[in-house]
Amino acid sequence: MSAYPVMLDGENLRALVVGGGQVAARKARGLLDAGATVRLVAPEVDAELDHATDARLSVTRRAYAAEDIGDAMLVFAATSSRDVNARVAADARARGRLVHIADVAAEGDFTSPASHRAGDLVIAVSAGGVPSIAGRVRDRLARHYGARYGDAVAELAHLRTRLLGAGSRDQWARIADAVIDDGFCDAVERGELSARLAPWR
Secondary structure: OOOOOOOOOHHHOEEEEEOOOHHHHHHHHHHHHOOOEEEEEOOOOOHHHHOOOOOOEEEEOOOOOHHHHOOOOEEEEOOOOHHHHHHHHHHHHHOOOEEEEOOOHHHOOOOOOEEEEEOOEEEEEOOOOOHHHHHHHHHHHHHHOOHHHHHHHHHHHHHHHHHHHOOOHHHHHHHHHHHOOOOHHHHHHOOOHHHHHHHHO
């Protein structure tokens, strides 16, 4: 499979998830974690979703209908029925929407990589259609790139936003060259990043 990786701004996404089982729940939770607005349609819903209180999630308990595609930008066909998933995919494509097909990922327009979040640091892993491999690699990376990296990203992002907002693009470029260098990861892991940033505070 030839894949084109891209990061979407979750807060601008409207997504439809068709299905109410564990796979659908996992897709919905990942979308919500990214800030997306999610509509879920299924006759029966996993307990995790049934008790969800997120205002960005709406659940409709009935069978899927073509009009459910609505304004969804991304569509996830995640039922246990091959026929329903195929119908969701056809309806989504007829409306020019991107669709993920849970049971036959290769027939969809995109896949959902195994992802790890540490604040605004997001690491996504795809492994040629073998999700269990992607999950193993993701878990290994997650053990290494944890909260300290999330904190580092937040600290640098705040500094960058402040400097660019003040029109100091050249100063930010100098800081980035000096700090985000070959020793950046070592500095984060030793807890030395703040000290390296001290001259520019």
